[in-house]
Each structure stands twice: as structure tokens, then as C-alpha cells.
């Protein structure tokens with residue numbers, strides 16, 4: 476009876492005027508906390524045949540929905556609102572994913588699409604099983620009032636969502652954001668990562684220091700080469716502190732304490748530009764046998780960030796030498 480009256484999926488609710496008072500109250504409480512509400516944040520889909528789960532909007536692979544992790548691809552997708560089973564289908568006994576897009580993708584968007592492909596290919600679509608909702612705060616997957624109470628007090632959203640939101644709002648070039656995003660997800664092909672994927676390498680030593688293993692965390696946040704570059708950039712803005720050595724914490728703590736929201740978006744853009752410049756420099760050492768040079772990376776950060784402000788920034792009138800000499804003054808027009 477409940478099933479016929481209220482439906483089973485999240486988008487199959489009966490219109491509000493036919494709902495009982497207690498049901499209206501219940502749904503209102505569940506939707507508190509922004510977006511789709513805290514309740515939706517605690518349930519996760521276990522995909523069977525993909526008959527109920529919405530591809531972009533529901534949480535079914537990883538801990539966030541795909542539209543949060545890949546907002547750029549979501550905005551280009553013609554599959555918004557589609558169920559998983561509508562994002563292609565069976566070829567004999569093999570499941571094939573085919574996403575449809577509004578237009579061709581740029582190179583950096585294609586990389587993102589490959590990432591998405593790798594992520595969803597981990598999920599096994601099962602022809603004869605229905606999609607079921609699981610309550611993720613209980614290991615049994617079954618809802619309990621006690622665990623719901625614990626979720627509500629104190630309530631906090633998935634911190635990962637906030638990190639990605641800040642990153643995609645950062646002011647810099649999309650290709651720079653793309654690299655930074657891959658670093659935050661630990662999906663950048665460092666030597667250590669390649670070896671984990673089964674690629675045979677002579678060495679997994681860090682290209683910069685040649686001492687430690689070249690993991691994502693080491694290369695960008697722990698290596699003495701990277702730390703030196705971060706320091707140069709912080710000193711350029713007149714900031715002194717010791718950054719975290721873990722990517723997401725490093726990104727989150729990288730802020731201008733006295734800065735406005737807009738200024739901090741530029742500052743987060745500089746964070747992404749530093750990460751991008753480190754990766755570019757590392758690649759030119761590996762592929763072009765360049766020499767490791769901290770100053771060169773730092774100057775690249777200054778130039779790349781200035782280019783963005785000059786061409787994309789709102790009424791940015793400062794010359795490159797102004798930017799190099801006094802960056803805080805240059806961004807003070809962004810209130």
C-alpha cells in the first residue's frame with residue numbers, strides 16, 4: 476500500500492496536494508540542509524539493472540553524485556535526469572556505456588570523460604536485479620532511527636563536495652583546473668601511480684629530488700622542490716605559514732585570511748596554477764630532459780595567473796611587472 480501511495484524512487488512521489496499532513500512534514504524534514512537535503516545525502520543506491528538510479532543526480536558510484544564530481548561534463552550532458560539504464564544498454568551479454576553530449580569536447584574535457592569512464596566501468600550492471608536504496612550510515616544498509624538521529628546532530632555535509640565546489644569556482648584556465656582536480660582526486664599519472672597500474676618502470680623515484688617515491692602527495696606537497704615553490708608563491712603574496720602535506724587540506728587551508736570571496740577565488744586559482752606548473756615542469760624534465768628549477772616554476776605561476784587576469788579578469792588593468800611586484804594591490808580591486 477505504501478508503495479502504491481508514495482512510490483519507491485526519489486522522483487516518483489505523489490503530488491503534494493494528495494499527500495497526508497504527516498507525510499508532508501516528514502519530507503520537509505528530510506529535505507532540510509540544502510540541495511536535495513540531508514536524507515538524500517545518507518542514502519546510496521546499489522545499482523542492479525539501472526531502472527531507478529539517475530545517472531548524474533543520484534549517489535551510486537563513489538561517495539558523491541557524478542554531477543558534483545564532474546560539473547563540467549554534467550553541463551554538457553544530454554543525459555541529465557536519465558536513469559542509468561537509459562545511458563546505453565546491452566550488446567548481447569555485455570553492457571556498453573554511451574553518453575550523449577551537446578557538442579564535441581575539448582581535449583581537457585575528453586580527459587575528464589576518460590576518468591568518468593574508468594569510474595563507472597567499476598560498477599557491474601545486472602540485468603535481472605532491481606536498484607535498491609541503502610542507508611549508508613549502517614553497515615547492514617538498513618535504515619534505523621538511531622543512526623538517522625546521529626546524522627542530524629551534529630550535521631555536516633560531505634567535505635569533499637565543498638572542496639570540489641571551491642576548486643571549480645577558482646579563477647584560472649579550465650586546463651589548469653583540470654590538472655588540479657586530478658591531483659585532488661589522486662588520479663595524476665605519477666610514477667608510483669603508473670607502477671600500481673602495472674606499467675613497468677626503471678624507477679619510481681621522484682623526478683625532482685630523486686630521493687623519495689614519486690607519489691601524488693610527495694610530488695606536489697611533500698617534495699622539497701615543491702615546498703620551495705609553494706614558499707616562493709606564499710612569500711610573493713606576503714603570507715607566512717606551513718602548508719599541510721595532504722592535497723585536500725592543503726587546498727582548503729590555502730586562503731587569504733583578510734581577502735574577500737572574489738580575491739580568494741583568484742587565490743585558489745593560483746593554487747591550481749602552482750599545481751599545474753609543477754606538473755608541467757615535472758613533465759618537461761621527464762620528456763625533454765630539462766633541469767629542475769624552482770624559480771622557473773615560480774615565474775611560470777606568475778605569468779600564467781597574470782594571463783588569466785589580463786584576458787579573463789574583470790577590468791584588470793595592471794601590467795605584468797605590477798603583478799610581479801605587488802600582487803595584493805592588483806587584486807584589491809576585486810572586493
Ligand SMILES: [Zn+2]
Pocket residue numbers: 681682683684685686687693694698699700
Ligand atoms: Zn621529491
